[in-house]
Amino acid sequence: MEKATILVIDDEQEMCDLCYDVFTKKGYRAETAKDGDVGLRKVKKLKPDFVLVDLKLPGMSGTKVLKEIKDFDPSIVSVVITGYASIESAVEAVKLGAYDYLPKPFTLDQLLTVTKRGLERRQLILESTALRQEKKKMQELFISMVSHQLRSPLTAVQGYFDLILGDFVNDVAEQKKMIKRAGMRIKTLLNLINDWLKMAEVDKDRVEKKFEYLNLSSIISETVDLMQPLARNKGVSLQFKSSDGLSLVRGDKEILQEVFTNLIDNGIKYNKDGGTVTISIKENSSQKNLNIEISDTGMGISEADIPFIFDEFLRVKNEKTQQITGTGLGLSIVKRMVEAHSGSIKVSSEPGKGSTFTVSLPKSYKSKAKR
Ligand code: ADP
Numbered sequence: 001m002e003k004a005t006i007l008v009i010d011d012e013q014e015m016c017d018l019c020y021d022v023f024t025k026k027g028y029r030a031e032t033a034k035d036g037d038v039g040l041r042k043v044k045k046l047k048p049d050f051v052l053v054d055l056k057l058p059g060m061s062g063t064k065v066l067k068e069i070k071d072f073d074p075s076i077v078s079v080v081i082t083g084y085a086s087i088e089s090a091v092e093a094v095k096l097g098a099y100d101y102l103p104k105p106f107t108l109d110q111l112l113t114v115t116k117r118g119l120e121r122r123q124l125i126l127e128s129t130a131l132r133q134e135k136k137k138m139q140e141l142f143i144s145m146v147s148h149q150l151r152s153p154l155t156a157v158q159g160y161f162d163l164i165l166g167d168f169v170n171d172v173a174e175q176k177k178m179i180k181r182a183g184m185r186i187k188t189l190l191n192l193i194n195d196w197l198k199m200a201e202v203d204k205d206r207v208e209k210k211f212e213y214l215n216l217s218s219i220i221s222e223t224v225d226l227m228q229p230l231a232r233n234k235g236v237s238l239q240f241k242s243s244d245g246l247s248l249v250r251g252d253k254e255i256l257q258e259v260f261t262n263l264i265d266n267g268i269k270y271n272k273d274g275g276t277v278t279i280s281i282k283e284n285s286s287q288k289n290l291n292i293e294i295s296d297t298g299m300g301i302s303e304a305d306i307p308f309i310f311d312e313f314l315r316v317k318n319e320k321t322q323q324i325t326g327t328g329l330g331l332s333i334v335k336r337m338v339e340a341h342s343g344s345i346k347v348s349s350e351p352g353k354g355s356t357f358t359v360s361l362p363k364s365y366k367s368k369a370k371r
Helices: 013-025 036-046 062-072 087-095 108-165 172-201 204-208 216-233 253-269 330-340
Strands: 005-009 029-033 050-054 077-082 100-103 212-215 237-241 248-251 276-283 289-296 344-350 354-362
Touching: 005 013, 005 036, 013 029, 013 108, 029 036, 036 050, 036 062, 050 062, 050 108, 062 077, 062 087, 077 087, 077 108, 087 100, 100 108, 108 172, 172 330, 204 330, 212 216, 212 253, 216 237, 216 253, 216 276, 216 289, 248 253, 248 354, 253 276, 253 289, 253 330, 253 354, 330 344
Parallel strands: 005 029, 005 050, 050 077, 077 100, 237 276
Antiparallel strands: 212 248, 276 289, 289 354, 344 354
16 A cells, blocks of 8 residues: 555544644544544545544434445445443444444554554455456456357367368368368467466566566567567568666566567567567666667557557457457556566557557666676
8 A cells, every 4th residue: 555545533623633643644644524524525535545433423423424434435444433432332333334443542552553453454455356356357358268269269170170071071182271270270279378378377476576686688689589580581670779778677587578579579460571670778867667669660550449459359450460360468468467567568659650669667776687
Protein backbone atom coordinates (compact mmCIF):
# COMPACT_ATOMS: atom_id res chain seq x y z
CA MET A 1 0.00 0.00 0.00
CA GLU A 2 1.57 3.32 -1.00
CA LYS A 3 0.28 5.96 1.39
CA ALA A 4 -2.66 4.67 3.37
CA THR A 5 -5.67 6.97 3.79
CA ILE A 6 -7.27 7.03 7.23
CA LEU A 7 -10.57 8.68 8.07
CA VAL A 8 -11.60 9.46 11.64
CA ILE A 9 -15.33 10.01 12.29
CA ASP A 10 -15.76 11.46 15.77
CA ASP A 11 -17.71 14.43 17.10
CA GLU A 12 -15.02 15.29 19.65
CA GLN A 13 -12.77 17.91 18.06
CA GLU A 14 -9.88 16.99 20.36
CA MET A 15 -10.03 13.36 19.33
CA CYS A 16 -10.06 14.32 15.64
CA ASP A 17 -7.09 16.66 16.08
CA LEU A 18 -5.11 14.12 18.04
CA CYS A 19 -5.67 11.33 15.49
CA TYR A 20 -4.96 13.71 12.62
CA ASP A 21 -1.59 14.70 14.14
CA VAL A 22 -0.57 11.17 15.01
CA PHE A 23 -1.48 9.73 11.61
CA THR A 24 0.08 12.49 9.50
CA LYS A 25 3.29 12.27 11.56
CA LYS A 26 3.36 8.53 10.83
CA GLY A 27 3.19 9.28 7.09
CA TYR A 28 -0.47 8.37 6.55
CA ARG A 29 -2.95 10.59 4.75
CA ALA A 30 -5.47 11.57 7.41
CA GLU A 31 -8.97 13.10 7.19
CA THR A 32 -11.55 13.78 9.84
CA ALA A 33 -15.34 14.15 9.98
CA LYS A 34 -17.51 15.33 12.85
CA ASP A 35 -20.66 13.41 12.07
CA GLY A 36 -21.88 10.38 10.15
CA ASP A 37 -23.24 12.27 7.13
CA VAL A 38 -20.00 14.11 6.46
CA GLY A 39 -18.08 10.94 7.27
CA LEU A 40 -19.97 8.86 4.69
CA ARG A 41 -19.55 11.57 2.06
CA LYS A 42 -15.81 11.48 2.71
CA VAL A 43 -15.78 7.65 2.58
CA LYS A 44 -17.37 7.77 -0.88
CA LYS A 45 -15.03 10.51 -2.11
CA LEU A 46 -11.73 9.35 -0.60
CA LYS A 47 -12.25 5.57 -0.56
CA PRO A 48 -10.09 5.32 2.59
CA ASP A 49 -8.17 2.22 3.59
CA PHE A 50 -9.09 2.48 7.23
CA VAL A 51 -11.89 4.25 9.13
CA LEU A 52 -12.13 4.91 12.86
CA VAL A 53 -15.78 5.39 13.83
CA ASP A 54 -17.05 6.65 17.16
CA LEU A 55 -20.12 4.62 18.09
CA LYS A 56 -21.77 7.61 19.78
CA LEU A 57 -22.30 10.20 17.08
CA PRO A 58 -24.83 13.01 16.77
CA GLY A 59 -27.38 12.42 14.00
CA MET A 60 -26.69 9.20 12.16
CA SER A 61 -25.51 6.60 14.69
CA GLY A 62 -22.08 5.01 14.56
CA THR A 63 -23.61 1.59 13.92
CA LYS A 64 -25.51 2.93 10.90
CA VAL A 65 -22.31 4.55 9.61
CA LEU A 66 -20.50 1.21 9.93
CA LYS A 67 -23.21 -0.58 8.00
CA GLU A 68 -23.22 2.03 5.23
CA ILE A 69 -19.42 1.80 4.89
CA LYS A 70 -19.67 -1.99 4.63
CA ASP A 71 -22.41 -1.71 1.99
CA PHE A 72 -20.40 0.84 0.02
CA ASP A 73 -17.12 -1.09 -0.02
CA PRO A 74 -16.62 -4.24 2.09
CA SER A 75 -12.86 -4.00 1.63
CA ILE A 76 -12.61 -0.84 3.76
CA VAL A 77 -11.49 -1.78 7.26
CA SER A 78 -13.40 -0.05 10.06
CA VAL A 79 -12.57 0.05 13.74
CA VAL A 80 -15.00 1.28 16.37
CA ILE A 81 -14.13 3.76 19.09
CA THR A 82 -16.41 3.25 22.04
CA GLY A 83 -16.88 5.03 25.30
CA TYR A 84 -18.45 2.02 26.93
CA ALA A 85 -15.89 -0.70 26.90
CA SER A 86 -18.49 -3.39 27.11
CA ILE A 87 -18.38 -6.74 25.45
CA GLU A 88 -21.91 -6.11 24.12
CA SER A 89 -21.03 -2.96 22.20
CA ALA A 90 -17.90 -4.54 20.78
CA VAL A 91 -19.81 -7.64 19.69
CA GLU A 92 -22.50 -5.47 18.16
CA ALA A 93 -19.90 -3.45 16.22
CA VAL A 94 -18.13 -6.55 14.94
CA LYS A 95 -21.48 -7.98 13.88
CA LEU A 96 -21.98 -4.87 11.81
CA GLY A 97 -18.68 -5.38 10.05
CA ALA A 98 -16.13 -3.60 12.25
CA TYR A 99 -12.77 -5.32 12.32
CA ASP A 100 -11.90 -4.34 15.89
CA TYR A 101 -12.76 -1.89 18.66
CA LEU A 102 -10.85 0.64 20.70
CA PRO A 103 -12.25 1.58 24.14
CA LYS A 104 -11.87 5.18 25.27
CA PRO A 105 -9.61 6.37 26.79
CA PHE A 106 -6.78 4.78 24.83
CA THR A 107 -3.05 5.37 24.64
CA LEU A 108 -1.22 6.39 21.47
CA ASP A 109 0.40 2.98 21.40
CA GLN A 110 -2.99 1.27 21.47
CA LEU A 111 -4.22 3.54 18.67
CA LEU A 112 -1.20 2.83 16.51
CA THR A 113 -1.31 -0.92 17.16
CA VAL A 114 -4.98 -1.14 16.16
CA THR A 115 -4.28 1.02 13.09
CA LYS A 116 -1.32 -1.09 12.02
CA ARG A 117 -3.31 -4.30 12.34
CA GLY A 118 -6.24 -2.74 10.50
CA LEU A 119 -4.01 -1.64 7.62
CA GLU A 120 -2.43 -5.09 7.43
CA ARG A 121 -5.92 -6.53 7.19
CA ARG A 122 -6.77 -4.06 4.41
CA GLN A 123 -3.59 -5.06 2.52
CA LEU A 124 -4.57 -8.74 2.76
CA ILE A 125 -8.08 -8.02 1.51
CA LEU A 126 -6.75 -6.02 -1.45
CA GLU A 127 -4.24 -8.74 -2.33
CA SER A 128 -6.75 -11.53 -2.15
CA THR A 129 -9.23 -9.52 -4.26
CA ALA A 130 -6.55 -8.92 -6.89
CA LEU A 131 -5.65 -12.61 -6.86
CA ARG A 132 -9.27 -13.62 -7.19
CA GLN A 133 -9.76 -11.25 -10.13
CA GLU A 134 -6.59 -12.53 -11.80
CA LYS A 135 -7.71 -16.13 -11.31
CA LYS A 136 -11.13 -15.36 -12.75
CA LYS A 137 -9.57 -13.63 -15.76
CA MET A 138 -7.26 -16.59 -16.42
CA GLN A 139 -10.20 -18.99 -16.15
CA GLU A 140 -12.23 -16.93 -18.61
CA LEU A 141 -9.30 -16.71 -20.98
CA PHE A 142 -8.73 -20.43 -20.68
CA ILE A 143 -12.33 -21.15 -21.58
CA SER A 144 -12.08 -18.74 -24.50
CA MET A 145 -8.88 -20.43 -25.65
CA VAL A 146 -10.30 -23.94 -25.44
CA SER A 147 -13.56 -23.02 -27.13
CA HIS A 148 -12.10 -20.98 -29.99
CA GLN A 149 -8.37 -21.13 -30.48
CA LEU A 150 -7.87 -24.82 -29.64
CA ARG A 151 -11.05 -26.15 -31.14
CA SER A 152 -10.78 -24.72 -34.61
CA PRO A 153 -7.33 -26.11 -35.56
CA LEU A 154 -8.30 -29.51 -34.12
CA THR A 155 -11.57 -29.52 -36.07
CA ALA A 156 -9.62 -28.67 -39.23
CA VAL A 157 -7.12 -31.50 -38.62
CA GLN A 158 -9.95 -33.94 -37.98
CA GLY A 159 -11.61 -32.76 -41.21
CA TYR A 160 -8.49 -33.55 -43.26
CA PHE A 161 -8.20 -37.00 -41.65
CA ASP A 162 -11.86 -37.76 -42.27
CA LEU A 163 -11.43 -36.86 -45.93
CA ILE A 164 -8.37 -39.05 -46.35
CA LEU A 165 -9.57 -42.01 -44.26
CA GLY A 166 -13.04 -41.89 -45.82
CA ASP A 167 -11.42 -42.34 -49.24
CA PHE A 168 -12.75 -38.99 -50.45
CA VAL A 169 -9.25 -38.01 -51.60
CA ASN A 170 -7.34 -40.76 -53.35
CA ASP A 171 -4.67 -38.77 -55.13
CA VAL A 172 -1.45 -39.25 -53.08
CA ALA A 173 -0.14 -35.75 -53.88
CA GLU A 174 -3.44 -34.27 -52.73
CA GLN A 175 -3.37 -36.40 -49.57
CA LYS A 176 0.16 -35.17 -48.81
CA LYS A 177 -0.96 -31.58 -49.24
CA MET A 178 -3.72 -32.17 -46.71
CA ILE A 179 -1.42 -33.84 -44.22
CA LYS A 180 0.98 -30.90 -44.60
CA ARG A 181 -1.86 -28.47 -43.88
CA ALA A 182 -2.90 -30.55 -40.87
CA GLY A 183 0.73 -30.43 -39.68
CA MET A 184 0.69 -26.64 -39.93
CA ARG A 185 -2.47 -26.43 -37.85
CA ILE A 186 -0.90 -28.72 -35.22
CA LYS A 187 2.15 -26.42 -35.14
CA THR A 188 -0.12 -23.43 -34.50
CA LEU A 189 -1.74 -25.39 -31.72
CA LEU A 190 1.60 -26.18 -30.08
CA ASN A 191 2.67 -22.51 -30.32
CA LEU A 192 -0.55 -21.54 -28.65
CA ILE A 193 -0.10 -24.02 -25.82
CA ASN A 194 3.52 -22.92 -25.32
CA ASP A 195 2.52 -19.24 -25.27
CA TRP A 196 -0.28 -19.98 -22.85
CA LEU A 197 2.08 -21.77 -20.48
CA LYS A 198 4.53 -18.85 -20.65
CA MET A 199 1.76 -16.46 -19.77
CA ALA A 200 0.52 -18.55 -16.85
CA GLU A 201 4.07 -18.76 -15.49
CA VAL A 202 4.63 -15.01 -15.23
CA ASP A 203 3.69 -14.28 -11.66
CA LYS A 204 5.24 -11.06 -10.31
CA ASP A 205 6.05 -12.40 -6.85
CA ARG A 206 7.59 -15.58 -8.18
CA VAL A 207 9.53 -13.79 -10.92
CA GLU A 208 10.92 -11.15 -8.53
CA LYS A 209 12.57 -13.80 -6.36
CA LYS A 210 14.93 -14.64 -9.21
CA PHE A 211 15.95 -11.04 -9.99
CA GLU A 212 19.62 -10.19 -10.38
CA TYR A 213 21.59 -7.17 -11.56
CA LEU A 214 21.75 -7.21 -15.33
CA ASN A 215 23.31 -5.22 -18.10
CA LEU A 216 20.47 -4.64 -20.50
CA SER A 217 22.77 -3.73 -23.33
CA SER A 218 24.37 -7.17 -23.40
CA ILE A 219 20.99 -8.92 -23.09
CA ILE A 220 19.62 -7.05 -26.10
CA SER A 221 22.85 -7.51 -28.04
CA GLU A 222 22.69 -11.31 -27.50
CA THR A 223 19.01 -11.37 -28.48
CA VAL A 224 19.68 -9.35 -31.63
CA ASP A 225 22.49 -11.75 -32.64
CA LEU A 226 20.12 -14.69 -32.22
CA MET A 227 17.44 -13.00 -34.32
CA GLN A 228 19.76 -11.97 -37.21
CA PRO A 229 19.24 -15.18 -39.27
CA LEU A 230 15.45 -14.78 -39.09
CA ALA A 231 15.70 -11.12 -40.13
CA ARG A 232 18.03 -11.98 -43.04
CA ASN A 233 15.64 -14.69 -44.18
CA LYS A 234 12.84 -12.13 -44.33
CA GLY A 235 15.03 -9.51 -46.05
CA VAL A 236 14.86 -7.21 -43.02
CA SER A 237 17.84 -5.33 -41.62
CA LEU A 238 18.14 -5.61 -37.83
CA GLN A 239 20.17 -2.98 -35.98
CA PHE A 240 21.00 -2.31 -32.36
CA LYS A 241 22.15 1.04 -31.01
CA SER A 242 23.32 0.62 -27.43
CA SER A 243 23.56 3.59 -25.10
CA ASP A 244 26.64 5.19 -23.57
CA GLY A 245 25.21 4.62 -20.09
CA LEU A 246 25.48 1.51 -17.93
CA SER A 247 21.97 0.23 -18.75
CA LEU A 248 21.67 -1.55 -15.43
CA VAL A 249 18.40 -3.13 -14.36
CA ARG A 250 17.23 -5.70 -11.86
CA GLY A 251 15.49 -8.52 -13.60
CA ASP A 252 15.29 -12.06 -14.88
CA LYS A 253 17.60 -12.54 -17.86
CA GLU A 254 15.55 -15.22 -19.61
CA ILE A 255 12.32 -13.28 -19.25
CA LEU A 256 13.84 -10.06 -20.56
CA GLN A 257 15.29 -11.97 -23.51
CA GLU A 258 11.81 -13.31 -24.18
CA VAL A 259 10.40 -9.76 -24.10
CA PHE A 260 12.85 -8.47 -26.71
CA THR A 261 12.66 -11.65 -28.80
CA ASN A 262 8.88 -11.24 -29.05
CA LEU A 263 9.04 -7.55 -29.95
CA ILE A 264 11.83 -8.01 -32.51
CA ASP A 265 10.01 -11.02 -33.95
CA ASN A 266 6.89 -8.88 -34.46
CA GLY A 267 9.01 -6.07 -35.94
CA ILE A 268 10.36 -8.54 -38.50
CA LYS A 269 7.06 -10.39 -39.05
CA TYR A 270 4.94 -7.30 -39.70
CA ASN A 271 7.64 -5.56 -41.78
CA LYS A 272 8.10 -5.20 -45.52
CA ASP A 273 10.77 -6.68 -47.73
CA GLY A 274 13.89 -4.52 -47.39
CA GLY A 275 12.56 -2.98 -44.17
CA THR A 276 14.41 -2.24 -40.96
CA VAL A 277 14.03 -3.03 -37.26
CA THR A 278 16.05 -0.75 -34.97
CA ILE A 279 16.49 -1.28 -31.25
CA SER A 280 17.89 1.55 -29.18
CA ILE A 281 18.37 2.16 -25.48
CA LYS A 282 17.53 5.70 -24.38
CA GLU A 283 19.21 6.46 -21.10
CA ASN A 284 18.86 9.83 -19.51
CA SER A 285 20.76 10.38 -16.28
CA SER A 286 17.98 12.57 -14.88
CA GLN A 287 15.32 9.88 -15.39
CA LYS A 288 14.52 6.91 -13.18
CA ASN A 289 13.76 4.64 -16.11
CA LEU A 290 15.57 3.18 -19.06
CA ASN A 291 13.62 3.32 -22.30
CA ILE A 292 14.17 0.69 -24.92
CA GLU A 293 12.66 1.45 -28.32
CA ILE A 294 11.96 -1.23 -30.90
CA SER A 295 11.08 0.55 -34.14
CA ASP A 296 10.13 -1.01 -37.42
CA THR A 297 9.33 0.23 -40.90
CA GLY A 298 6.43 -2.20 -41.31
CA MET A 299 2.70 -2.05 -41.89
CA GLY A 300 1.94 -0.16 -38.67
CA ILE A 301 -1.18 -0.44 -36.53
CA SER A 302 -4.32 1.66 -36.99
CA GLU A 303 -5.37 4.06 -34.25
CA ALA A 304 -8.54 2.02 -33.71
CA ASP A 305 -6.57 -1.17 -33.00
CA ILE A 306 -3.92 0.35 -30.72
CA PRO A 307 -5.98 0.32 -27.47
CA PHE A 308 -6.51 -3.46 -27.83
CA ILE A 309 -3.10 -4.48 -29.05
CA PHE A 310 -1.92 -5.86 -25.69
CA ASP A 311 -5.12 -7.86 -25.09
CA GLU A 312 -4.97 -11.63 -25.09
CA PHE A 313 -5.77 -13.29 -28.43
CA LEU A 314 -6.04 -9.99 -30.28
CA ARG A 315 -4.88 -10.27 -33.86
CA VAL A 316 -5.45 -7.44 -36.30
CA LYS A 317 -7.39 -8.86 -39.23
CA ASN A 318 -6.80 -7.27 -42.64
CA GLU A 319 -5.52 -8.34 -46.04
CA LYS A 320 -1.92 -7.59 -45.03
CA THR A 321 -1.95 -9.68 -41.83
CA GLN A 322 -3.95 -12.56 -43.35
CA GLN A 323 -0.90 -14.62 -44.32
CA ILE A 324 1.05 -13.96 -41.11
CA THR A 325 0.72 -16.62 -38.44
CA GLY A 326 0.61 -15.97 -34.72
CA THR A 327 -1.25 -16.76 -31.52
CA GLY A 328 -2.27 -13.24 -30.53
CA LEU A 329 -0.69 -13.86 -27.13
CA GLY A 330 2.80 -12.43 -27.78
CA LEU A 331 2.15 -8.83 -26.77
CA SER A 332 0.05 -9.75 -23.74
CA ILE A 333 2.88 -12.01 -22.52
CA VAL A 334 5.36 -9.18 -23.14
CA LYS A 335 3.18 -6.78 -21.15
CA ARG A 336 2.89 -9.18 -18.21
CA MET A 337 6.63 -9.79 -18.26
CA VAL A 338 7.47 -6.07 -18.36
CA GLU A 339 5.00 -5.35 -15.55
CA ALA A 340 6.55 -8.15 -13.48
CA HIS A 341 9.71 -6.00 -13.70
CA SER A 342 7.73 -2.95 -12.46
CA GLY A 343 8.02 -1.52 -15.97
CA SER A 344 5.59 -0.44 -18.66
CA ILE A 345 5.16 -0.72 -22.41
CA LYS A 346 3.54 1.54 -24.95
CA VAL A 347 3.26 1.77 -28.69
CA SER A 348 3.06 4.52 -31.24
CA SER A 349 2.39 3.73 -34.84
CA GLU A 350 1.61 5.14 -38.24
CA PRO A 351 -0.18 2.79 -40.63
CA GLY A 352 1.95 2.12 -43.69
CA LYS A 353 5.06 3.62 -42.10
CA GLY A 354 5.86 1.53 -39.03
CA SER A 355 5.55 1.13 -35.28
CA THR A 356 7.65 1.90 -32.24
CA PHE A 357 7.24 -0.13 -29.07
CA THR A 358 8.81 1.51 -26.01
CA VAL A 359 9.65 -0.63 -23.00
CA SER A 360 10.37 1.36 -19.87
CA LEU A 361 12.23 -0.37 -17.02
CA PRO A 362 13.38 1.03 -13.66
CA LYS A 363 17.08 1.82 -13.71
CA SER A 364 19.29 0.13 -11.14
CA TYR A 365 22.17 2.04 -9.63
CA LYS A 366 24.24 -0.78 -8.17
CA SER A 367 27.37 -1.70 -10.09
CA LYS A 368 27.01 -5.45 -9.66
CA ALA A 369 25.70 -6.18 -13.12
CA LYS A 370 26.55 -9.44 -14.79
CA ARG A 371 28.41 -8.81 -18.01
P1 ADP B 1 0.66 -12.35 -32.88
O1 ADP B 1 1.84 -11.68 -33.52
O2 ADP B 1 0.94 -13.73 -32.47
O3 ADP B 1 -0.58 -12.21 -33.66
P2 ADP B 1 0.90 -10.41 -30.74
O4 ADP B 1 0.20 -10.36 -29.43
O5 ADP B 1 2.38 -10.41 -30.75
O6 ADP B 1 0.30 -11.63 -31.50
O7 ADP B 1 0.41 -9.14 -31.58
C1 ADP B 1 -0.97 -8.84 -31.65
C2 ADP B 1 -1.28 -8.16 -32.97
O8 ADP B 1 -0.67 -6.86 -32.96
C3 ADP B 1 -0.71 -8.85 -34.17
O9 ADP B 1 -1.60 -9.84 -34.66
C4 ADP B 1 -0.52 -7.71 -35.16
O10 ADP B 1 -1.71 -7.48 -35.83
C5 ADP B 1 -0.24 -6.52 -34.26
N1 ADP B 1 1.21 -6.20 -34.19
C6 ADP B 1 2.07 -6.57 -33.21
N2 ADP B 1 3.30 -6.08 -33.43
C7 ADP B 1 3.22 -5.37 -34.57
C8 ADP B 1 4.15 -4.58 -35.34
N3 ADP B 1 5.41 -4.46 -34.96
N4 ADP B 1 3.69 -3.99 -36.46
C9 ADP B 1 2.40 -4.11 -36.83
N5 ADP B 1 1.47 -4.84 -36.17
C10 ADP B 1 1.87 -5.44 -35.05
